[in-house]
Amino acid sequence: MAVGLTPPRNLLPVSGVRLAVAEGGVRYAGRRDLTLVELAEGTQVAGVFTRNRFSAAPVTVARRHLASGSAIRALIINTGNANAGTGVAGLKAAEDSCAAVAREGGWTPEAVLPFSTGVIGEPVDLATKIAAALPHLRSQLATDQWEGAATAIMTTDTIPKACSRQVEVDGVKITITGMAKGSGMIRPDMATMLAYIATDAPLAGSTLQRCLQEAMEQSFNRITVDGDTSTNDACILIATGQALITAISTCDDPRYAVLRDAVVEVAQWLAQAIVRDGEGASKFIPIHVVGGRNSEECLQVAYRMAHSPLIKTAFFASDPNWGRLLAAIGSAGIDDLDVNTVQVWLGETRIVRDGARDSDYTEAAGQLVMAQEEIPVRVGLGRGSASETIWTCDLSYDYVRINADYRS
Amino acid sequence: MAVGLTPPRNLLPVSGVRLAVAEGGVRYAGRRDLTLVELAEGTQVAGVFTRNRFSAAPVTVARRHLASGSAIRALIINTGNANAGTGVAGLKAAEDSCAAVAREGGWTPEAVLPFSTGVIGEPVDLATKIAAALPHLRSQLATDQWEGAATAIMTTDTIPKACSRQVEVDGVKITITGMAKGSGMIRPDMATMLAYIATDAPLAGSTLQRCLQEAMEQSFNRITVDGDTSTNDACILIATGQALITAISTCDDPRYAVLRDAVVEVAQWLAQAIVRDGEGASKFIPIHVVGGRNSEECLQVAYRMAHSPLIKTAFFASDPNWGRLLAAIGSAGIDDLDVNTVQVWLGETRIVRDGARDSDYTEAAGQLVMAQEEIPVRVGLGRGSASETIWTCDLSYDYVRINADYRS
Numbered sequence: 001m002a003v004g005l006t007p008p009r010n011l012l013p014v015s016g017v018r019l020a021v022a023e024g025g026v027r028y029a030g031r032r033d034l035t036l037v038e039l040a041e042g043t044q045v046a047g048v049f050t051r052n053r054f055s056a057a058p059v060t061v062a063r064r065h066l067a068s069g070s071a072i073r074a075l076i077i078n079t080g081n082a083n084a085g086t087g088v089a090g091l092k093a094a095e096d097s098c099a100a101v102a103r104e105g106g107w108t109p110e111a112v113l114p115f116s117t118g119v120i121g122e123p124v125d126l127a128t129k130i131a132a133a134l135p136h137l138r139s140q141l142a143t144d145q146w147e148g149a150a151t152a153i154m155t156t157d158t159i160p161k162a163c164s165r166q167v168e169v170d171g172v173k174i175t176i177t178g179m180a181k182g183s184g185m186i187r188p189d190m191a192t193m194l195a196y197i198a199t200d201a202p203l204a205g206s207t208l209q210r211c212l213q214e215a216m217e218q219s220f221n222r223i224t225v226d227g228d229t230s231t232n233d234a235c236i237l238i239a240t241g242q243a244l245i246t247a248i249s250t251c252d253d254p255r256y257a258v259l260r261d262a263v264v265e266v267a268q269w270l271a272q273a274i275v276r277d278g279e280g281a282s283k284f285i286p287i288h289v290v291g292g293r294n295s296e297e298c299l300q301v302a303y304r305m306a307h308s309p310l311i312k313t314a315f316f317a318s319d320p321n322w323g324r325l326l327a328a329i330g331s332a333g334i335d336d337l338d339v340n341t342v343q344v345w346l347g348e349t350r351i352v353r354d355g356a357r358d359s360d361y362t363e364a365a366g367q368l369v370m371a372q373e374e375i376p377v378r379v380g381l382g383r384g385s386a387s388e389t390i391w392t393c394d395l396s397y398d399y400v401r402i403n404a405d406y407r408s
Numbered sequence: 409m410a411v412g413l414t415p416p417r418n419l420l421p422v423s424g425v426r427l428a429v430a431e432g433g434v435r436y437a438g439r440r441d442l443t444l445v446e447l448a449e450g451t452q453v454a455g456v457f458t459r460n461r462f463s464a465a466p467v468t469v470a471r472r473h474l475a476s477g478s479a480i481r482a483l484i485i486n487t488g489n490a491n492a493g494t495g496v497a498g499l500k501a502a503e504d505s506c507a508a509v510a511r512e513g514g515w516t517p518e519a520v521l522p523f524s525t526g527v528i529g530e531p532v533d534l535a536t537k538i539a540a541a542l543p544h545l546r547s548q549l550a551t552d553q554w555e556g557a558a559t560a561i562m563t564t565d566t567i568p569k570a571c572s573r574q575v576e577v578d579g580v581k582i583t584i585t586g587m588a589k590g591s592g593m594i595r596p597d598m599a600t601m602l603a604y605i606a607t608d609a610p611l612a613g614s615t616l617q618r619c620l621q622e623a624m625e626q627s628f629n630r631i632t633v634d635g636d637t638s639t640n641d642a643c644i645l646i647a648t649g650q651a652l653i654t655a656i657s658t659c660d661d662p663r664y665a666v667l668r669d670a671v672v673e674v675a676q677w678l679a680q681a682i683v684r685d686g687e688g689a690s691k692f693i694p695i696h697v698v699g700g701r702n703s704e705e706c707l708q709v710a711y712r713m714a715h716s717p718l719i720k721t722a723f724f725a726s727d728p729n730w731g732r733l734l735a736a737i738g739s740a741g742i743d744d745l746d747v748n749t750v751q752v753w754l755g756e757t758r759i760v761r762d763g764a765r766d767s768d769y770t771e772a773a774g775q776l777v778m779a780q781e782e783i784p785v786r787v788g789l790g791r792g793s794a795s796e797t798i799w800t801c802d803l804s805y806d807y808v809r810i811n812a813d814y815r816s
Contacts, residue, residue: 054738087764120731317812323528330462356495404725
């Protein structure tokens, strides 16, 4: 069902990053549910995580290990169990998982970051399963395993999500490759489900963190499938520094912007891929709100529309039921909104002019846009110069089926 | 599909209120889509309306007529067209409708309140259709037509919603009868879709308004079906004063509380009926949040759960997927929430104790509650003494079907 999305092709290895996958039997036998990512010495890692107060045990442990200042040498990712809502036992499982990976690699436990995704609230003996799979995982480590890893981290995803970009800096080709998973419980708040982006560029600590934050704000923090913020969101930016250019240690370095733009491009592609593969999605809907007094009110209007089940089902039905758009705009919380300055377009077709139906609008014209797989919505608030764009999808029978069936 | 709801029985007339319905051909021929309510001289009327900035033309006109201080003598209600997003032409249609009704009754146009519900954004020649139906409507006016009127105001509702209560004041039986419609686009903000409650008690102006406000806060402002706030929400409280007791002109009058409690009871019954008949609803879910620092944070948590498509689909599937409840509680916007003090019950079954799965909880026990048609959810936040209750329903295939089909 993924909208305008094909399996990844031509993924480029990132020097210093090796990956491997294995069948760990976390929830089901015979499913590749474990991914190990090994990072070369000298690699810098930045992370952002969910703001959900019920953040999962691996999120707590990953935050702690990153904050410890320890050099990060490995990521261990499992599907099948989110290790969230699991209390003290869950924290121990996450810590023990790191310790098991660290032991094999000859590192301290703080050198390992754990990630989990799957059912919330089920106890699981993760560390034992990971320890059992480690010999196989380590023997399979290779730089060309991005596609296998992108597949192994999937849950209700229907297609692996990964892409690569290259930019030239100081005459050297720099590579950026990223992968992400996520399809439901998608309304990231400072991060997304699970996303990993790696580059061989030498980006130092605070510059790396800034680059990640800037990329997030234009990608994962601008998507929504169902408005539900996960307990396990995490996004990691890895810089191995193996490209032969001198270190980029400040954001004023002109090379920083070149690299950041390429990272934004990868992050946006991955974030949009999550929406295109949103649970049950049959339409991909960019919502562009312009003319706001500030970004915040543009986002309020955009998310109000993106979270309206009435609007989402109308998109599913390809029905230009634009009254539902007006109802959402009018209840988005802008108390002093003058509706007479509001314009609404579907694609290039203006539906609403100055707060009421455009006299040139015809149902047939609206229908033409709604029949597309990609339906751009643009709202003009006519009260300022701020603008924002977010991406969402429709609400279909399949969304209900997937989520009514998920645990069975 | 309405959950635990049967057609109204034993509706009691309210002296001074006469009703009639007619086929006006507003959108479809052969459908009873017009309702006229005539109020006896001396009747007091209070109203609350949607806060949606795109409020419908009839909402604007009804507000204006109420504010004019004119004695209200009639309500004219149509389905089939919401007369919202219709600009200046829509305002004229609403004004002209009032004028047509007023002409027949020998009143000023300000004595009439207009109400519309149906599709948003379609132009319609309402006044002409209403004028044509008026002779028939006036000839049919009778005090025992509440059930017919409750049926004629339905749109996607599957069952008419109306009820009566009586209380004794000063040895006199006071009657309160109410009707409401609404099934989708239900997340009232200061009012609901369309609700009309009438009593023969002599409640004077400000006392009547206060009574309406107090009733709203415990009923229509505590329900949600889909989180979408309508452009046409309106709730009207009518006091004909025909009961033979002396006027109740202050809220300190001990009789006020007796009457108000009876009005609250009617309003709550109607509000819950809207949720029980929510679009596609197969489950009725009271959400009770206790132990908050204030009402606001209790409501934040309650609505976050009630609007989560993941939780709503789990209820539809009778799946005690309580991890989704935790994810919603954790992302409800209480930044300093200590998850270790959170408790969650399904019915009488405790699922979450101190932030993690209760060790006594079994899936079978959760399944038993989830199999019920009514599933009470209780959340203890453990940080204060405030509490709130709201009512919602599940999200089913039928919800998608109804809203993907609504205009066709």
